[in-house]
Amino acid sequence: xxxxxxxxxxxxxxxxxxxxxxxxxxxxxxxxxxxxxxxxxxxxxxxxxxxxxxxxxxxxxxxxxxxxxxxxxxxxxxxxxxxxxxxxxxxxxxxxxxxxxxxxxxxxxxxxxxxxxxxxxxxxxxxxxxxxxxxxxxxxxxxxxxxxxxxxxxxxxxxxxxxxxxxxxxxxxxxxxxxxxxxxxxxxxxxxxxxxxxxxxxxxxxxxxxxxxxxxxxxxxxxxxxxxxxxxxxxxxxxxxxxxxxxxxxxxxxxxxxxxxxxxxxxxxxxxxxxxxxxxxxxxxxxxxxxxxxxxxxxxxxxxxxxxxxxxxxxxxx
Amino acid sequence: xxxxxxxxxxxxxxxxxxxxxxxxxxxxxxxxxxxxxxxxxxxxxxxxxxxxxxxxxxxxxxxxxxxxxxxxxxxxxxxxxxxxxxxxxxxxxxxxxxxxxxxxxxxxxxxxxxxxxxxxxxxxxxxxxxxxxxxxxxxxxxxxxxxxxxxxxxxxxxxxxxxxxxxxxxxxxxxxxxxxxxxxxxxxxxxxxxxxxxxxxxxxxxxxxxxxxxxxxxxxxxxxxxxxxxxxxxxxxxxxxxxxxxxxxxxxxxxxxxxxxxxxxxxxxxxxxxxxxxxxxxxxxxxxxxxxxxxxxxxxxxxxxxxxxxxxxxxxx
Numbered sequence: 001x002x003x004x005x006x007x008x009x010x011x012x013x014x015x016x017x018x019x020x021x022x023x024x025x026x027x028x029x030x031x032x033x034x035x036x037x038x039x040x041x042x043x044x045x046x047x048x049x050x051x052x053x054x055x056x057x058x059x060x061x062x063x064x065x066x067x068x069x070x071x072x073x074x075x076x077x078x079x080x081x082x083x084x085x086x087x088x089x090x091x092x093x094x095x096x097x098x099x100x101x102x103x104x105x106x107x108x109x110x111x112x113x114x115x116x117x118x119x120x121x122x123x124x125x126x127x128x129x130x131x132x133x134x135x136x137x138x139x140x141x142x143x144x145x146x147x148x149x150x151x152x153x154x155x156x157x158x159x160x161x162x163x164x165x166x167x168x169x170x171x172x173x174x175x176x177x178x179x180x181x182x183x184x185x186x187x188x189x190x191x192x193x194x195x196x197x198x199x200x201x202x203x204x205x206x207x208x209x210x211x212x213x214x215x216x217x218x219x220x221x222x223x224x225x226x227x228x229x230x231x232x233x234x235x236x237x238x239x240x241x242x243x244x245x246x247x248x249x250x251x252x253x254x255x256x257x258x259x260x261x262x263x264x265x266x267x268x269x270x271x272x273x274x275x276x277x278x279x280x281x282x283x284x285x286x287x288x289x290x291x292x293x294x295x296x297x298x299x300x301x302x303x304x305x306x307x308x309x310x311x312x313x314x315x316x317x318x
Numbered sequence: 319x320x321x322x323x324x325x326x327x328x329x330x331x332x333x334x335x336x337x338x339x340x341x342x343x344x345x346x347x348x349x350x351x352x353x354x355x356x357x358x359x360x361x362x363x364x365x366x367x368x369x370x371x372x373x374x375x376x377x378x379x380x381x382x383x384x385x386x387x388x389x390x391x392x393x394x395x396x397x398x399x400x401x402x403x404x405x406x407x408x409x410x411x412x413x414x415x416x417x418x419x420x421x422x423x424x425x426x427x428x429x430x431x432x433x434x435x436x437x438x439x440x441x442x443x444x445x446x447x448x449x450x451x452x453x454x455x456x457x458x459x460x461x462x463x464x465x466x467x468x469x470x471x472x473x474x475x476x477x478x479x480x481x482x483x484x485x486x487x488x489x490x491x492x493x494x495x496x497x498x499x500x501x502x503x504x505x506x507x508x509x510x511x512x513x514x515x516x517x518x519x520x521x522x523x524x525x526x527x528x529x530x531x532x533x534x535x536x537x538x539x540x541x542x543x544x545x546x547x548x549x550x551x552x553x554x555x556x557x558x559x560x561x562x563x564x565x566x567x568x569x570x571x572x573x574x575x576x577x578x579x580x581x582x583x584x585x586x587x588x589x590x591x592x593x594x595x596x597x598x599x600x601x602x603x604x605x606x607x608x609x610x611x612x613x614x615x616x617x618x619x620x621x622x623x624x625x626x627x628x629x630x631x632x633x634x635x
Contacts, residue, residue: 029458032539036454040447040510047507048473051484065487114346120331122340130621131347134354137617141570142606145589146357149599155369157356192350197628204625204633253477256570260589277479282575294480305475309468
């Protein structure tokens with residue numbers, strides 16, 4: 001770094017090995033590597049790790065953010081024990097599981113189906129693919145909020161279309177106000193938003209299958225059906241898994257769209273884990289309790305993320 | 319034609335299958351576009367048209383939604399309104415036809431500006447930090463490299479609400495709550511993981527020989543990075559920047575929990591636009607439309623790199 005002058009002729013003339021040249025001039029590679037990497041690590045330590053450690057500490061205390069001056073009492077693992085035996089928490093986990101399983105299932109089936117069709121390369125497939133991709137790029141909060149309008153009984157477009165198709169009265173059902181329908185209302189919006197995500201990854205999977213494999217199958221007179229089950233699906237599977245894992249993790253943390261569509265209601269029928277956490281932390285101000293719940297969610301996501309990264313590497317190394 | 323057909327391999331789908339596939343995909347695309355088209359249509363409806371039954375596809379376009387988005391209005395008696403003289407501008411005359419007068423600008427513009435500042439600020443920081451780290455990870459032997467990379471990625475996996483609890487307390491202590499700087503730092507920390515992973519992929523693709531040649535010519539490692547690697551990585555950096563920008567632009571969970579006024583961005587603001595007697599849907603739709611347009615443009619620009627972006631660089635075409 002201290003040598004910013006023009007390249008000198010001497011170096012060109014003398015056959016110096018690059019490693020030696022590097023050592024002579026200014027910073028060593030090792031120093032430069034740390035200089036480049038440290039700022040990122042410091043930022044993440046300050047804004048992710050330090051608060052996390054603080055949250056771990058708080059999870060063992062009775063601290064409440066709205067009564068910061070009250071004496072803090074050490075409670076040990078009391079919160080963890082009460083959370084893991086709390087029926088409300090298990091209800092929230094069940095709601096989350098329903099949401100995650102159905103969204104991932106629908107998105108995978110639809111997404112793979114779409115990718116399979118797009119891979120037929122009909123005329124204009126590029127343009128239509130871009131159009132299909134639009135919903136996933138938009139803000140889930142802002143678009144989710146607009147879906148509450150589409151879901152209005154009577155005046156909402158969704159109700160109107162369903163009424164038109166099924167012949168039922170458009171004001172006879174409330175997607176967001178009914179305890180049996182609202183869990184499906186959030187599944188529909190999520191599937192609308194994120195099917196393109198699965199589609200895009202599956203499409204990459206399908207395109208990674210070399211043509212000669214199909215040609216060989218064709219020579220062996222394998223039927224289309226057989227080709228699909230023996231070539232297409234197994235070879236695209238790592239990509240499908242990748243999409244499933246990523247959607248699974250994302251939907252396990254789902255907050256914004258559900259918060260705006262139902263806010264967890266009616267009652268707590270759509271109260272996914274993040275909404276329970278938000279209610280405990282920012283409405284009841286049970287900071288210690290919610291920190292403990294946050295840590296439990298952390299550990300769960302961390303476990304899932306570990307699997308995810310392994311899957312990523314497997315796909316990468318193909 | 320026959321020559322072209324003969325050149326096709328046996329695995330090409332038949333024209334029939336191709337047309338059928340196209341039909342199904344186009345059908346899906348049209349259905350998936352309906353909610354988005356409905357947002358734009360609603361933004362140009364009058365409040366009565368917006369909530370009519372059956373929903374109106376044909377209607378008389380009105381800019382009332384946009385007027386209501388940008389202004390606040392107060393209800394007045396017709397007698398008072400008559401004493402005011404000529405309405406000032408189109409929005410004022412629309413408001414007066416509803417026995418209201420424009421009282422002043424709404425908060426939409428300041429919130430939109432906050433979104434712009436926070437999104438661009440955090441993107442620039444994240445891309446700058448990300449480029450340096452990505453180069454470091456790509457070119458040098460870093461101890462515990464894989465663990466560090468996993469640590470960086472794992473920060474993005476955390477549920478935002480779980481992170482928000484301690485961040486809320488930390489920001490309250492540091493005086494960063496509801497400040498743009500606080501939000502920029504927070505979004506940078508979320509985006510930097512994406513930036514490092516994506517840019518590492520892009521920089522890995524640039525042959526090391528270029529830098530080595532430059533260094534044999536007398537450049538230092540740092541000069542080689544600036545003058546050889548950065549120009550080569552421009553496309554990757556631009557694509558990464560757009561991904562970071564979209565994330566920061568769309569983010570809601572942190573924004574709704576950590577900001578209330580000064581630094582509030584558009585996503586938590588748009589859902590709370592209300593008129594007299596409930597949500598003012600044309601105004602909400604207008605706010606949503608203006609908010610979504612930049613993202614639609616970016617998506618079209620990014621379409622070649624989308625796959626990479628959403629898989630943290632794991633899948634390349």
